[in-house]
Amino acid sequence: MKRLDALNAVYSRLQDHIVITIMGAVAAELQSIGHRPNFFYLQHAMGLASSMGLGIALSRPDRDVIVLDGDGSVLMNLGGLTTLARYRPRNLVHVVFDNESLLSVGGFPTATSTGSDLAGIAAAAGVPQTTTVRTIEAFTQALDEALAARDLSLIVAKVEAVGPSAFVTDLTLLENRFQFQRYLAP
């Protein structure tokens, strides 16, 4: 499964929710499909997208928050999985695109390439719903089930280590940030 195809397949599910992505390929690919004011791209601070998602989910329990994370970023903040599980926001779905590499900085393999199981780690941290999917159909179904479950969920989507040719888009960081804030807290 390619991440871009996976994002295309679920875009209609994402478009009305609060979406937080990590930097690099995920941000560029989602923007290539279509930016929306309810999408925020954390273009650095690796590991903190899920922490931001937690802050938003606790502050706005009336809204669903979807975090689009990556294996490299999650590995930088494994403790954050325990914090997420501890507060168990029912309105947060944590998607981890796992391409088993740090694609945007040269494709060096991460520890998931040698067997570290992020869904297993999340389950052991206490995240109540976890799954690993390898096809578009399974990913779409898992996201639908997670959104319907009304509980903290983590979906590891195994994807190919391919991405866009460029990561910088014409959406500046601060434009995104203030637009997103106006959307969330007008």
Added chain:
Amino acid sequence: MSPVSTASSRAIYDALKACGIRLISALPETWLVHLIRMAEEDPEMILVRLAKEEEGVGVSAGAHLAGVKSAMLMQNHGLLASINGIVSCAQLYRIPLLMLVSYRGEFGERDPWQTEGGAATEDILRALRIPFTSLDHPDHVAHRIADAQTLALSSNKPVALLLRRGLMVEEDPAREAGRAGGSGGAGR
């Protein structure tokens, strides 16, 4: 028994509430125990206990963008552990952070493991161009916290308040003669 001042902790907590703080992230350390308990017992407060302080930058950033005022409680070693998040989330994206940092490792510090962090704290804040001041007396706690919050929100940047020994520690064991060993305050 912790010598941490309950009265000073209460003054700090009340000042945070007066600033409209509704979410506090924290990683326990000796000087912060009362503050964390106050947050825990307050039904109006969302307390987020962290595994590592840097997570608090993300939590506060999310809360801010969602319209909720927040504060971070950490030791100065937690500030050191948060630097990338402060720079590449809060500063890069112009997010206000109200950081209350217990200033361990100053004069009077008994715990050997706290001493390096104390020596680095202010230089690191200056290097990051984070405005900071001290809370060292109960009389100025309320207005300094309010002023810090005002600057954080007007500048959309992190600010720091250093919680000093003179405010936080009631009876400083370091001054008591004849006491040896490390029974005073465990690290973090």
